Amino acid sequence: MxxxxxxxxxxxxxxxxxxxxxxxxxxxxxxxxxxxxxxxxxxxxxxxxxxxxxxxxxxxxxxxxxxxxxxxxxxxxxxxxxxxxxxxxxxxxxxxxxxxxxxxxxxxxxxxxxxxxxxxxxxxxxxxxxxxxxxxxxxxxxxxxxxxxxxxxxxxxxxxxxxxxxxxxxxxxxxxxxxxxxxxxxxxxxxxxxxxxxxxxxxxxxxxxxxxxxxxxxxxxxxxxxxxxxxxxxxxxxxxxxxxxLASNVGAIAGRTAEGRGDLRVVRRANDTMLGVAMRTADGPFADPRVRTAVRLGVDRKALVDQVHSGYGTIANDILGTADPRYDASIPQRSRDVERAKTLLREAGFDTGRSYPLVTKPEAPGEVESAKVIATQLADIGLRLEVVEQESNAFYDRTWLQAPLYTVSWGTNDSTMFYASRLMASGSNRNETAFRDTEFDAATAAALAASDPAEVDKASRRVQAIEHERGGYLVWGMADGIDIATAxxxxxxxxxxxxxxxxxxxxxx
The missing domain is CATH 3.40.190.10 (Periplasmic binding protein-like II)
Structure with a gap:
């Protein structure tokens, strides 16, 4: 999409x-x-x-x-x-x-x-x-x-x-x-x-x-x-x-196997699939924005791309829609900072004495593996996660839109406003993070209603800034789409x- x-x-x-x-x-x-x-x-x-x-x-x-x-x-x-x-x-x-x-x-x-x-x-x-x-x-x-x-x-x-x-x-x-x-x-x-x-x-x-x-x-x-x-x-x-x-949309493992063969080419289609984590913002252990920021600071994005996508991808910056011509690349790239993450958890009074479920599903390639890598990385900031794998039907019945922490995957990555209006606006019936923010809603509405491209640009930038600052998603990387073709x-x-x-x-x- x-x-x-x-x-x-x-x-x-x-x-x-x-x-x-x-x-x-x-x-x-x-x-x-x-x-x-x-x-x-x-x-x-x-x-x-x-x-x-x-x-x-x-x-x-x-x-x-x-x-x-x-x-x-x-x-x-x-x-x-x-x-x-x-x-x-x-x-x-x-x-x-x-x-x-x-x-x-x-x-x-x-x-x-x-x-x-x-x-x-x-x-x-x-x-x-x-x-x-x-x-x-x-x-x-x-x-x-x-x-x-x-x-x-x-x-x-x-x-x-x-x-x-x-x-x-x-x-x-x-x-x-x-x-x-x-x-x-x-x-x-x-x-x-x-x-x-x-x-x-x-x-x-x-x-x-x-x-x-x-x-x-x-x-x-x-x-x-x-x-x-x-x-x-x-x-x-x-x-x-x-x-x-031509093997269409065959994935990173096959792509790595085909690399170096003179009779084959690996076609990489950037920004094809997003694997990320939805953190519930309305209530529960991740409602405090300081905790969500700590989670984002606790992951090693480059290591995730290398391990989960076999290097066929790019790091992301907690904003959905990375291939959008209006994507705001001026927002500073968030990188790993273990000590700052620990400090934020302490300031938020986060209970590090217990473990928290991270629910995942075998839907997108690498999705379950990403949950396991994230759990290992976040242990370094004192956040203990138990990876719980569910079949897709059970996931959408019991976890999606309800659980405090779960993995997500999306493929419409050339539009920031698509995600803003469909997944994060207060009135959306697919609000995966239960995000409610009046300033975000106003900026989204302005972008959808404006007739002047400059006004759309301005509103879109504000939408992205809020998403980066206090939204409910960890968007750590984008997977390339991989096709293998003969020469x-x-x-x-x-x-x-x-x-x-x-x-x-x-x-x-």
């Missing part, structure tokens, strides 16, 4: 600019100009029990998400700066209140069967997404998603929200109105479904893709074959053994998160 758009009152990024704004690639192009043709064999993680072909459902398999994102287009996609680029929506604008947003469908957009895309198709798809996926996937209520003519769609939201173009980057896949059977997968994306069996798919180039813009050759590949692997080990071994050309694969996406599936510019030397 991603969320801090510079589209304040207005954005008009033409479809022809998609390929400039969104196509940040790995840049490995020693073979000269990009050429058309060839079949890219891609491996991605998934399990047979979780196969899902409905583009609006919960796509927990990486393989399903990859296939869906290549076959269907979302309204917008991740970009570098700004961090939202046009896709099926060629432009968008808001009214003066930032509550009513109008998206214009790209000129010439058609489904794979040649049918033009209309506002009725988009409205039906967004309403269905709201019904199937809920408010977390579609912020506008069904009755507030309407057509304004044949090529314009209006989304109205309850409060001012400059971030709406970013929110529709995820899962706003458009299907033909009234579609309920997705076996044929009639989408608008750069590739068409040719065959599908047991989680494995063959996709072929959509020669009529509206998104080609100024480069009619796009997409460059003739076909993409997606193979589902049920374990990271099997996926890594497949690319190491030459069975596939022939060129121009793979280098953006984190959802950006990894934008393969229309990839080619084979």
């Amino acid at each position: 991603g969320f801090n758009r510079r589209q304040l009152l207005r954005s008009s990024v033409g479809v022809g600019a998609i390929l400039v704004a969104a196509a940040c690639t790995d840049g490995a192009d020693p073979g000269g100009a990009a050429r058309r043709g060839g079949t890219l064999r891609v491996g991605a993680l998934g399990t047979a029990a979780r196969i899902e072909r409905d583009p609006h459902a919960n796509l927990t398999n990486e393989s399903d998400f990859l296939v869906t994102s290549l076959v269907y287009d979302a309204l917008t996609v991740p970009g570098a700066s700004p961090n939202t680029a046009a896709r099926l929506a060629s432009s968008w604008e808001s009214d003066a209140t930032q509550r009513r947003w109008t998206f214009t469908i790209a000129e010439g957009a058609t489904f794979h069967d040649g049918t033009p895309v209309t506002s009725d198709d988009v409205v039906w798809s967004l309403r269905r997404l709201r019904s199937v996926g809920g408010a977390s996937k579609m912020p506008a209520a069904a009755e507030d998603i309407t057509a304004d003519g044949p090529s314009r769609v209006v989304l109205a939201v309850p409060g001012p929200n400059t971030q709406l173009p970013l929110l529709v980057r995820l899962m706003t896949f458009t299907v033909k109105k009234d579609t309920t059977d997705f076996a044929s997968a009639i989408g608008t994306g750069p590739f068409r479904l040719e065959s599908y069996q047991g989680g494995n798919a063959r996709l072929v180039r959509n020669d009529n893709w509206y998104g080609a813009g100024a480069d009619p050759r796009l997409p460059l590949l003739d076909a993409i074959e997606v193979t589902m692997f049920e374990s990271v080990t099997a996926l890594g071994n497949a690319v190491l053994g030459g069975q596939i050309d 022939a694969v060129r121009d793979l996406p280098a953006l984190g998160g959802f950006g990894r599936v934008q393969l229309e510019r990839a080619w084979l030397a």
Whole structure:
């Protein structure tokens, strides 16, 4: 996910600019100009029990998400700066209140069967997404998603929200109105479904893709074959053994194994995943901000990145959204200070004579390991932690939003305001740290309502300063997304998160 758009009152990024704004690639192009043709064999993680072909459902398999994102287009996609680029929506604008947003469908957009895309198709798809996926996937209520003519769609939201173009980057896949059977997968994306069996798919180039813009050759590949692997080990071994050309989102361990092999390249996508710790601020042992500061001062961030992410990552500064173009790098980087941490615990009257549970879950790669390393490090300041591992279902039933201390992982790391509004504002139903701060709420509201970019910048900086000073998160580092590719694969996406599936510019030397 991603969320801090510079589209304040207005954005008009033409479809022809998609390929400039969104196509940040790995840049490995020693073979000269990009050429058309060839079949890219891609491996991605998934399990047979979780196969899902409905583009609006919960796509927990990486393989399903990859296939869906290549076959269907979302309204917008991740970009570098700004961090939202046009896709099926060629432009968008808001009214003066930032509550009513109008998206214009790209000129010439058609489904794979040649049918033009209309506002009725988009409205039906967004309403269905709201019904199937809920408010977390579609912020506008069904009755507030309407057509304004044949090529314009209006989304109205309850409060001012400059971030709406970013929110529709995820899962706003458009299907033909009234579609309920997705076996044929009639989408608008750069590739068409040719065959599908047991989680494995063959996709072929959509020669009529509206998104080609100024480069009619796009997409460059003739076909993409997606193979589902049920374990990271099997996926890594497949690319190491030459069975596939690209292991998508394979992780740091496989990346380290592939380093140094002349026939393989490791593609690092920065700011892909955040592993951190949520500390409850409303009550309990971590309610005192001095205690939370002591925790932050007690960890060795570089050691955590080295041990948990095998060095494939960067240290962070207790602020969510590190890849945001508005990320405030002027805030001093917090580093380990054991003695200061001990002093703060004493000043807060913190009971170091007992141990405290740190609850974790085997959800993101390295998450359980990070809890164990943090517990070892914080013992140096006199804070004794007992690492408690729970299965994900139990974690979300009993721990999330309730426990004093637990690990978290997030993947929308290019927007500070996404996290501020979704995870830390007082009115959020996902307030993981039970954070209540009137100044923070006011700054968040100002950033979401401002029409002047300078005002957004000012409010965003204040939001980040408060989060760093007294928020409830320990954000110690960011993991790189790791792909492994054969030497022939060129121009793979280098953006984190959802950006990894934008393969229309990839080619084979």
